Structure formats: structure tokens, C-alpha cells
Amino acid sequence: MSELRFSELRGEEVVYAIHRQERTFLPARDHCPLDATLPGRPLTEIPFPSFQIAVFDNRFPAFEAPIGAAEVVVYTDDHDASFATLAPERVEMLMWVWRHRYAELGARADIDYVYIFENRGVEVGVTLHHPHGQIYGYPFLPPVPALELAADRRLGGCAPCALLARELADGRRILFENDSVVVYVPYAARWAYEAHVVMREHRPSLLQCEPDELRALGSALQTLVRGYDALFEERFPYVMAVHQAPTVGAARGAHAAAVAGHGHLHVEFYPPLRTAEKLKYLAGSEQGAGTFISDTLPEESAAELREAIARAT
Amino acid sequence: MYPRGMAGKPAEPPPSDRPPGTDDQADAHAPGGEREPQHECSGPVAIARHLKGDGRALILYTREEPPSA
Numbered sequence: 001m002s003e004l005r006f007s008e009l010r011g012e013e014v015v016y017a018i019h020r021q022e023r024t025f026l027p028a029r030d031h032c033p034l035d036a037t038l039p040g041r042p043l044t045e046i047p048f049p050s051f052q053i054a055v056f057d058n059r060f061p062a063f064e065a066p067i068g069a070a071e072v073v074v075y076t077d078d079h080d081a082s083f084a085t086l087a088p089e090r091v092e093m094l095m096w097v098w099r100h101r102y103a104e105l106g107a108r109a110d111i112d113y114v115y116i117f118e119n120r121g122v123e124v125g126v127t128l129h130h131p132h133g134q135i136y137g138y139p140f141l142p143p144v145p146a147l148e149l150a151a152d153r154r155l156g157g158c159a160p161c162a163l164l165a166r167e168l169a170d171g172r173r174i175l176f177e178n179d180s181v182v183v184y185v186p187y188a189a190r191w192a193y194e195a196h197v198v199m200r201e202h203r204p205s206l207l208q209c210e211p212d213e214l215r216a217l218g219s220a221l222q223t224l225v226r227g228y229d230a231l232f233e234e235r236f237p238y239v240m241a242v243h244q245a246p247t248v249g250a251a252r253g254a255h256a257a258a259v260a261g262h263g264h265l266h267v268e269f270y271p272p273l274r275t276a277e278k279l280k281y282l283a284g285s286e287q288g289a290g291t292f293i294s295d296t297l298p299e300e301s302a303a304e305l306r307e308a309i310a311r312a313t
Numbered sequence: 314m315y316p317r318g319m320a321g322k323p324a325e326p327p328p329s330d331r332p333p334g335t336d337d338q339a340d341a342h343a344p345g346g347e348r349e350p351q352h353e354c355s356g357p358v359a360i361a362r363h364l365k366g367d368g369r370a371l372i373l374y375t376r377e378e379p380p381s382a
Contacts, residue, residue, distance in 0.1 A: 054373055055372045056365065057370050211356060
């Protein structure tokens with residue numbers, strides 16, 4: 001089991017999951033643990049000859065019951081697929097799977113925050129290429145969601161609602177929108193091609209979304225990822241981070257007053273590429289001072305991404 | 314091991330107040346797994362719960378999909 005230590009200097013938790021050092025690392029194509037288990041072949045994590053979406057407890061968890069959770073979400077049994085190439089029906093189905101996991105993990109008293117995410121590409125540390133995401137159930141409120149709560153207080157209401165209104169009024173960084181979702185490069189993007197996928201209405205989490213909104217969210221996510229892949233005509237690495245309201249543990253614990261009524265479902269993408277060949281590294285200013293230095297203006301990145309999305313659709 | 318009393322927050326069983334559509338029962342059966350799967354739904358998606366050989370949970374989600382072109 002992991003060990004949690006609080007860094008007084010940073011005011012943040014650090015998780016020591018030393019058993020993860022042994023986790024499977026870029027296995028050969030025919031030894032993928034996320035494939036279905038075919039007759040006569042070694043057992044994988046999913047002991048069935050086919051499946052649509054599978055969720056299982058991570059074999060090398062950063063968190064595990066009774067103090068948190070770490071799950072793997074396998075999008076398909078097609079090893080060579082990606083989020084971008086899934087059928088629209090499968091993407092919509094994934095939204096329902098996320099919703100189910102948020103409901104179930106979020107109802108646990110030991111979990112303060114349910115964080116759904118996908119790491120894509122070796123550039124962001126992927127160790128398995130099979131299309132999949134992960135879910136962490138944190139037994140504390142992590143710093144980034146806490147910052148979003150602080151933004152609510154600073155702006156005197158729902159920060160994502162206020163920022164969405166600003167982006168719509170400005171318009172220069174909007175990538176596309178549909179009835180339920182708006183996608184834009186944020187005014188103060190840290191990453192060159194960072195994008196936020198934001199529910200148009202105030203929805204604290206997937207649980208408050210109507211079925212049409214879930215479909216629209218999945219469609220928007222896939223449209224963006226296809227645009228990313230068209231940008232440099234190669235599979236685009238990113239971290240996809242689903243931000244929602246803190247859950248039962250936080251509502252009952254030390255953060256109860258701070259989290260009540262807060263949260264606005266949105267999905268943030270952090271791509272590490274700043275050009276087709278160059279990665280953005282977190283170096284002196286970013287790591288030592290906590291200040292991002294960007295080589296690209298968000299308005300220019302948005303224009304490039306709009307063209308890429310148009311090519312991809 | 315979690316210091317500072319973190320172990321004092323026990324896990325709870327799955328919620329009884331799940332959102333609409335998450336607790337409908339169905340009758341489908343799937344092969345494999347180490348215990349009889351329990352069947353539920355999340356909206357249009359059927360849920361089948363299993364336990365892996367080492368005790369970890371495995372959930373399979375299934376939905377009727379149009380055939381691939």
C-alpha cells in the first residue's frame with residue numbers, strides 16, 4: 001500500500017507508491033495486458049475473448065481501498081485503436097461508464113475527489129499503448145481542484161461559468177461549440193495547444209448531465225482529439241483531465257464548507273508538444289517558481305487548431 | 314500505510330442512491346470470472362461485475378452497437 005506524506009513547505013500531499021516501480025512497461029505487442037484473452041493465449045487483465053469497455057482495479061495502484069481507489073478504463077479490445085478512432089457510439093458509452101464510476105467511487109466516504117484522466121503518448125509517460133484511461137479516487141482534495149474552488153471564491157461564483165462567458169464574448173480562442181459544450185484555448189493557457197471542453201450549462205458533474213449532453217460531450221472530446229491528430233499529422237500526445245465536483249468524502253470532511261455547491265464539469269487537455277518536433281519541458285521557472293513561460297500565444301494556437309479540426313472533420 | 318489518521322476513513326459499500334438508470338437489474342450472463350456476476354445498468358449500458366483471480370474487481374460494460382462497416 002502507498003504512503004502519504006504531507007509536504008509542509010509546499011502545502012501538498014505526496015504519494016509514495018513504490019510498488020509501481022515494477023509495473024508493466026511498454027510490453028511487446030503480443031503481450032499487452034489490456035487485450036482480451038484469446039483462446040490458447042496467456043491470460044490478460046480481462047479474461048474474456050472480447051469486450052466493449054472494461055474497468056478494473058489497477059494492479060499497481062497509487063491508491064486502493066479502504067483509502068482511495070485506482071482503476072483502469074479500457075476503451076475497447078482493439079489494441080490499435082485510440083480515443084480518436086472509436087465509433088461515436090463507443091465514445092458516448094464511455095461517458096456513461098465515467099458517470100457510473102464517478103457515482104460509485106464518489107459515494108465512498110474515503111474518497112474526496114474522483115479524477116478521470118487519460119495519458120496519451122510516451123511523451124507523457126504512457127506505459128501501455130492499448131487505448132485506455134484511468135481513474136483515481138483521491139482520499140484528499142488534490143491541489144488543482146482546490147485551486148478551482150479558490151477561483152470560485154475569487155470570482156464570486158462558478159469560475160468555469162464566468163470564464164466560459166468571457167471566452168464566448170471574446171471569441172478569438174473558441175475552437176468549436178455545440179448545443180451543450182464549448183471548446184476553447186483558455187486565455188491564460190499554460191501549454192501551447194491546451195484546450196478546455198466546458199459544459200455550456202452549469203453541471204457540477206456527469207451525474208447532472210442529460211443523456212444528450214453526455215453524447216455532445218463525447219462528440220466534442222473526440223472532435224478535439226481528431227483535430228489534435230490532424231495538427232501535425234501524427235498521433236498527438238496529451239493528458240486529458242476530467243474536472244468535476246469534489247465528492248462525498250470531501251463534503252463530509254475538513255473541506256465540507258469549501259466544496260458545497262462547487263464544481264463545473266469540464267475537461268482540460270494538456271499537450272506537451274509546442275511544435276511538431278519540440279516538447280515543452282517543465283524546467284526552472286515552471287518547477288522552481290511555479291510560473292509557466294509559453295512560446296505561443298493562445299489566440300495563434302487556437303487559429304491553428306481550428307484549421308486542424310476543419311481538416312479532420 | 315497512511316500516517317496522520319488516514320486509515321480512519323473506511324470504505325463504504327456501493328451507494329444505494331445511485332443516479333437514475335444505474336441500478337436497474339438485468340438478466341444477462343457472461344462467461345468467466347470467479348463469482349456470479351451482478352447485473353446493473355448505467356443509462357443504456359449494461360454492467361457486469363466480476364472478481365479477478367487475485368481479488369481485484371473487474372467490471373464489463375456492454376451496449377448494443379451497430380455492426381461495423
